[in-house]
Amino acid sequence: MMKVAVIGANGKIGQHLVEQMQHAKTHEVIAVVRKEAQQKALQERGLTAKLADLEGPVSELKSLLKDVDAVVFTAGSGGNTGDDKTLLVDLDGAVKTIEAAEASGVKRFVMVSAWQSNNRENWAEDLRPYYAAKHYADRELMRSKLSWTIVRPGALTDEEATGKVVVGDSLAPGTVPREDVASVLRRCLDENGTEFRAFDLMAGESEVEQSLQSMKEMA
Template sequence: MRVVIAGGHGQIALRLERLLAARGDEAVGIIRNPAHAADLEAAGAQGVVLDLENAEVDAVAEVLKGADAAIFSAGAGPGSGTARKDTVDRGAAALFAEAAERAGVRRHIQVGSMGADNPDNPNVSDEFRHYLRAKRAAEDDLKARDLDWTILRPGQLTDDPGTGLVLLADKTGRGPVPRDDVAAVLVALLDTPASARRTLELISGETAIGEAISAL
């Protein structure tokens, strides 16, 4: 399986690339900084330098051509300002999805954010509301496309070692989840047609990932 990952140098993406490489898949990570290519190579992935904030859709579609699946795992990150929340978390996500359509890559997984169903939450900071609005807009854009999409909304991300035990459902409530387990769930979702056209939340739980995926 050839999988193209937007945000290829992200903390989840690097874990994901290692897992894909370990099972013999071809992982291709889109990166903005050429200096990050060595980290992707070390993870067993190929790096493609392309700035999704400024790229033309045809250039992105060329990278996606021949892929079996596309995963959007990019983000502007904390402290990036409201403008980049829009250009990355919304704009780049929409560009990547449009490019997937043009390239004929139907399987599309987008890493969203818990709370995107309430983007105007008054109990969060102004900057986080901008982030949630951007994520919600990216979700709405993806849902309108003719793709076999899945949106995965993880809870509070941690760097704790993965346990392989999760709660994966339409609604989970808030909670933490290791990035290791998010990456493992993304791999499992690639092989699960039943997850298409669903928005799923993910936190740590008591169910093995394989069982949680089968329950879908």
Template sequence: MNIAVVGANGRIGKQLIKLLQQNEEHSPRAIVRKKEQAETFQNKGIQSSLVDLEGTVEQIREGLDGADAVIFTAGSGGHTDSDKTLLVDLDGAVKTMEAAKQAEIKRFIIVSALQAHNRENWNESLKPYYAAKHFADKALEQSGLTYTIIRPGGLLDEPGTGQVAASENLSRGSIPREDVAKTVVASIAEEHTYNRGFDLTSGSEPIEEAVKNIG
């Protein structure tokens, strides 16, 4: 499958591109917003498209054309104001869903945040971020796309263990970004993840098994 990774220059995105490039069943396309980012990926032999998530749905669709699936892992970043969170994490995600439908792409995976579906458990200091994730996820559920919503806990830059906990509800926890990326890749063709969302933290179950056994 040709997989469009939106937010490919982010820390999870870069892990995804690397894993997809190594995977014989998939080929990645890096969806990025800066020319120098696109050139960096192209120099590594990776197809890339320039897309501004604050642009139009049509412009995003052009960047997705030819893809078989979309992974949305873009974000405004931890140093931006709430307006950018609204425009990128929420509206950018929804426009990408609309663009995928226009491009007749059925498969869509979004990286959300632990317990984004439960308002009562949102981090008080990150409420705008959680609200953006919550409503982007809701839009995806109602989009008609074959979706998977992956809600990881606190993100770590340490090496992955390959062992996770995946469940519709997990109270708290953290996880290396590498293991998030591996779970995303394992979910692409795993029908047990279709049209459902789940929390994800480090745990004791191998990733390939965890995505088959989400409860």
């Protein structure tokens, strides 16, 4: 059993992931949020919840991640903020978390990115600052000493999970329910062959576990 810190546990994907991990009981989950009210709500559900400001110093994140085995980074500035917050949270917040994880002895890091963030030619014109933030945060993670996985989901929906997805190095554009994204993140912690892999994720026809196992054949 690993001790897993979910950064951005109050986000839409983060909420699904924390709930799934609490139910599965395969790992000890630490829900990391920004506001005290969020922390209190999670604690009332019996979860370990800690506060962190991704715009704060790396030293605070380092203390937070002490004795943690794995990090899942699901945080984001959100669609209602400006490009400044995209830079400070989606890029610098992610990089500071990577630095803190390395300094704290964390071994595993799973990153939520965006479809084709690795391929500038496919960036959505109206989301270029967001895509640039994801691109360089992913690059810093790949340069780190951590055992990393980068999940690049398509357009996110709040539809009910189907449990069926498709993964690949370069998928056509599409959508995927946030709840299914959370399932993929959770399974990445356990599925051998997902380490040091970055992949697109969409709704598909295969079970999550089967899809992730198929990456071994793609390697």
